[in-house]
Amino acid sequence: MPPNPRVEKAFHAMRAIGIPDVKTKQVLKNLLRLYEKKWELIEEENYRALADAIFESEDTQAAEVKENVDNAEVRVEMKKKLEQDERMNTIEEETHIQEEPESPLKRPRSTHQEDQASPSCISPSLNSSGALLKKPKLEVEEQLPKSQPELQSPVKTPLTEPVSPLKGVENKEEPPLYQNGLKTPINEPLTDDLPQLKAHVPVTKPESFTKGDTSTDNNLVNEVILRNHIQATLDGSTAKLDIASSSSGEIKISLSCNSDKEMAKFSVTNVDSVLKIMDEKCLESYKVLDPKFSVKKLMEDMCECFLDLRSDSSEPPVGTNAIPPIGPLETSAAGGEHMPPNVDGSTANGVENKDPLTPDDVNDMAKGQESVMISFVNEVNNKRPPSFFYIPRNAIFQSAYINYSLASIADDNCCPTCLGNCLTAPTPCPCALQSGGEFAYTNNGLLKEEILDECIKAIRDPQKCHLSYCKECPLEKSKNTGGLEQQPCKGHLDRGFIKECWLKCGCSKKCGNRVVQGGIKHKLQVFMTRGGKGWGLRTLEDLPKGAFVCEFVGEVLTCGEFYSRVSQSSKEDEYAHPPLLDADWGGENELKKDEALCLDATYYGNVARFINHRCFDANMIEIPVEVENPDRHYYHLAFFTTRKVKAFEELTRDYGIDFDDEDNPVKAFTCQCGSRFCRNI
């Protein structure tokens, strides 16, 4: 029989992330069965479900090998394997999968470690020594897996955020605090794969789950396995299996069986075997379930819910979003000694000095300053968001030179004769001409696909991007070199601008060429991530490709001011990745000292300060937008989606960090982005 092209394609995609065909084959068969041979489901998002299922099967196998299985488990497993083999044979005939020689299984991270690109044209941030990244070791075409169409041709194919290999890194010690019953974010590292504890412990009497259930407990004599607070106990007449528990172990879900009442002798088996069978049953019966669905996780969540419902008045009642009071600013990583000296509660830098976050802000950390509410939730631990002042628009810190007036806006820099909506005019207005000759936005308010794709290409494809080099780089000049020679300019990416209509334009305020200045329109939420990245930002609604999400808002600092903040800081400042406003650097005119600007959202900022970094294939891209200032040393940085983003998916951007840059005064974090193209491996 000729090979099935769909199978071949699946193999190809998995090979690209280091998974050998033999492994793919095994799991693919199961998936085909689960999805009733609906290939589209498997092919979706670049075979994400398949990759997920393979990793899960690997982890399960690893756990199984580690465990000291008792005879009962062996019997269960053997029976299951026989059944499995039978199913495999059936599917084998249906899919005509060709045998391939087995090679050692590799995870995408390790594959990438060997091959990964170090793209040189990433949006710059001051943290990355303010310039573009190092020259790539290899050309992107050579390094990126050929089967990833989005990378060979980032323009045409929507990118998907691949499955994170970061399993088991979640902090499980602390119970979640700010819960609102919302879904777990999409694309977060899996949570139910904690390090396995296998220990023989002294016999303890498990607390009964319900009062009156003491009859079985009294007879417990043998401990079998302790694993994530899960115990199986057995004596002559009673078998009890603790299936799940809350994170601190005070709540448990157990199965118990009094074998006196059973026809056959009951033998306690391993919890994992029971859960695995249940997982399979659920996936088979409820076809709408995510393939990653886990009964154990469901039960653990039940335990946590039960715990939350206890009537302890010192704890926040469930569902009310109650949070402990947030202390003064100096307790936060974002505050303290770094507070800008001119912040005195007045409007010294043009910002109304609102209080930092308070418990009331859980439903809207923007305190009514945006046209949508921005809630925050923590379903992971008891941490609260850092204190900062929410500002919806940039504010000048001190020395930044931003001097514009209506008179400085020439007639060819605005459209005074336009009326209504410029987008409906038969010819592009002067503002559009400055965005490359046409309007950047569609009638639906999205960034036009061609423009977006060009921007993505420029940032992601080192071969195509253009770098400008300053004769005297203001960024390098601002660094305190400690007496060492100043480094030469590392290059700045030439980026296209969007020019929006503004005050001097004749069009209406609702003109379609005024998207970014209109502020946030989509529902966003700040949430605690599960992958060790701290807080993150996610969307609460599906977003199409090219949607404007938010602007990066912060204090406008000169590069010199920023580095002096860094040098005065006694501890590592975790927000010190301010984007550099360098899109127009490297031109003919040398910038004045106070014209080399960046945006720091550490103390004053908007939701964008919570956007985490993702190497290379982030789902947002930042694009320079000119609104009021025609000379372009100051502009706005707007985030647009690079592809469709599903509700509850984390929103990410590439900070442009060079993780190898040891000379940078700001040390980079250890990247946990989970991208297969992570630069920090």
Ligand SMILES: C[S@@+](CC[C@H](N)C(=O)[O-])C[C@H]1O[C@@H](n2cnc3c(N)ncnc32)[C@H](O)[C@@H]1O
């Ligand atoms: C602008 S803040 C983002 C919000 C931050 N996660 C928080 O909890 O407030 C940048 C900081 O987030 C963390 N971070 C962002 N992206 C990360 C990633 N891919 N891996 C690990 N940490 C990350 C780092 O500590 C970084 O200094």
